Amino acid sequence: MRMQRRDFLKALGAAGVTTTAVSALPGCATTAGNTGGRVVVIGGGYGGATAAKYIRMWSDGRVGVTVVEPEAAFVSCPLSNLVLGGSKSLADITVSYDNLGARHGVKMIRDTATAVDTERRTVKLAGGQELPYDRLILSPGVDVLWDKVPSMNNADAQTKILHAWKAGPQTVALRNQLTAMPDGGVFAISIPVAPYRCPPGPYERACQVAWYLKRAKPKSKVLILDGNGDVTSKGPLFKKAWAEEYKGIVEYRPNYVLTDVDVATRTLRFDVQDNVKADVLNVIPPQRASAIARSAGVVTSNDRWCDVDFVTFESVKVKHVHVLGDAIQIATGMPKSGHMANQHAKVCAAAVVALLAGEAPNPAPVLNNTCYSFITDRNVVHVCSVHQYDKEKKTVLPVQGAGGLSPGMTELEGQYAFSWARNIWADALA
Amino acid sequence: MRIFILALCAAAALLGTVPLSAQGGDPRLGRSLAATCANCHGTGGVSVGEVASLAGKPREEIVHKMQEFKSGARPATIMHQLAKGYTDEQIELLASWFAAQKPAK
8 A cells, every 4th residue: 555655746747847838828817028927026024035935946947926125135033142142243243135136037136115006906015116916915914013112103112112122233233232330230022912022033033142141241130121021932932941041131021111211211011010221222013014014905914914814825804915924813822933934935836836837826825934043152942833724713733742842952953943044045035 | 446546647647637626645845844854854864953864765664763752762852743733644655755765966
């Protein structure tokens, strides 16, 4: 029986080439050169870049893909806490977009999408250009909800009190505030109520700041003011690190829901708890899907997130518009992570290629998540999970009994974390 | 009977006439399953980091290792947790796909 199955799979493998070739003949000959249709991707992060590359790859170049991205290069949010800690530089976590064009024929447009017309199926760019699409993929990331921190709702305050929750200039600026802080100072991190981008990120950040302080300014402290009732990810592992590796440096306080910031005196105000003043404030405000998602009319959950059909990642509300990454309304147990955005992108890419060829998408997608957090500059812990589509519940659910945490931090996992970064960056961009 | 159905499915796949969802053996399933591994093992199973490449590895070897991860027989940092999330059929599909890829240089 095993032999027969093997032969069958071999036969199917061989048939795969034929099926793809046949499916290419009819279809949507909408643009010259890209006979398989036009896809516009908004956002060149972990979700958007991966979707662009995989659509080109899996359509054998038949589907034309344009990516709209305002930044000149990809800067990784994962590993950016190491830049804050000082063991890596911004250059170490920056990757060029060049290979998407050179190797995969993706058209990169450096601009910002300002509006989506879902009737005419066009995207308007800040530069005035209008891009038509057969399928639109929004991987726009998150915007900060400044109205939840009213005194921060102006440009001046935002240059003084930083979130650094999008890797780039803010990461470097926060690093500079940290290095300028006198020994004996307090670095306070405010964490929003979940869901927010990268659940373990703020706790990893506390570790990296503490790693720096332990060596450079040992009398200083890191104060974590968490809007949640407990650590939202890898709790036991982070608490162990704060109790042992960073004993006397890191203090964790749950149930600190931020209501505003006094910018001049660097004071945090909370709904119930007393005010906290610190030398450096890192305010990570609540977030929602970026503004372009609102323009496309795909924000459907709590006025913040976009509900999608997990078979295709198409919006449940607007046809031909797909949403990936941190902007979606997550399924149970699904974190807003770069790794997960990459996994969204591949499910979506396969579905978009199938749909544009007039075929049915894979009805049972599988996704996984692997998230490494750096406790020191080289000792790392992970959390992982596998998510299978449930046809009855029409959602993806974590597989019970699979996934889990590291038993403790190790250097081996540190090596795997750096390897993960190289591979996922290449998977999206090389 | 089983062989007959399989033969029919294979024939249908060759002709591209039956909806893929009805075949129970869409060749792109293996491809998509394998793509879930690419974040750590590289696009197409060609790793650019320290984690092992899977492209061109014998199917039996990948299945065997995955089953050992799944049962706990093979110690690991993370794979014993991830392998448990895939069904035996999914493991066979992704292993077949990786085995058919050009090995890493």
